[in-house]
Amino acid sequence: MKKSFLIALVSLLVAQVMAQGGNETQGARANALAGASLTLQDGWAANNNVATLGLIDEFNIGAAYESRFFLPEAGLGSVALAAPLAGGSIGIIGHNYGYGGFSQNRIGLGYGRKLSDYFSLGVQLDYLQTQLGDVYGSRSNIVAEIGMLITVNEKVSLAAHVFNPTQARFADYDDERIPTSLRIGGQYRFSEKVMAVMELDKDIDLPLNIKSGLEYNPVEPIFIRLGFATAQQALAFGLGYRWQSVSADVSANWNQILGFSSGVSLGYAFGSRKKKE
Secondary structure, three states: OHHHHHHHHHHHHHHHHHHOOOOOOOOHHHHHOOOOOOOOOOOOHHHHOHHHHHHOOOEEEEEEEEEHHHOHHHEEEEEEEEEEEOOEEEEEEEEEEEOOOEEEEEEEEEEEEEOOOOEEEEEEEEEEEEEEHHHHOEEEEEEEEEEEEEEOOOOEEEEEEEEOOOOOEEEOHHHEEOOOEEEEEEEEEOOOOEEEEEEEEEEOOOOOEEEEEEEEOOOOOEEEEEEEEOHHHEEEEEEEEEEOOEEEEEEEEEEOOOEEEEEEEEEEEEOOOOOOO
């Protein structure tokens, strides 16, 4: 009993520490960039910024697993789907974190659309559920996300994202609310091979977290990534591989409080948006 309770407390601590990076970001590519993912245009768009869904013209499916601090009880599994629809794209995501004694689950449905050559907008609804043992039971609620992306030119993109703008609550007791976060960031492409990203992430109850990353494509189909986040002075590193429609990414992260984490993700893109006659 004591061991299960201790594991639950450790898992809760891990979840709280990871929450300081803002809303969940997924896919090993994003993790290798220390979570600076607002402008990334890939199959994990619904996880990172729903507005970027509007720029996706292919069907994408992906799966990822992150071993947080090498604790079996702190593993995070995710799946993602993006599909072109009615001038924009829809995204579906699913997360499962934790184990039998403590778990957090998330299911989301989003829609993003490119409104002009320069501006994209997206909205999403998420169902969040937390389970803490048999005694404390579970809490759940639905929250919203809103994202925007401005493509200034071929080199520069700017983005913003708000998670839970209505400050939805988990429980009436002690006015327990789901964290609200605001993220703003940008991307600069030095060349076809080098891209830099930076992001300011502010949870309403936590200090500002500044995240930055660099992606380098030395030769096709290899990508090398580095990242840094000021919260807990977290370092990140990763590799990516692209071959036709298949992508594979790995990441490693170092957190000064809890140590190493590792992640892997796989993706597959197929089909394309039907062009208007």
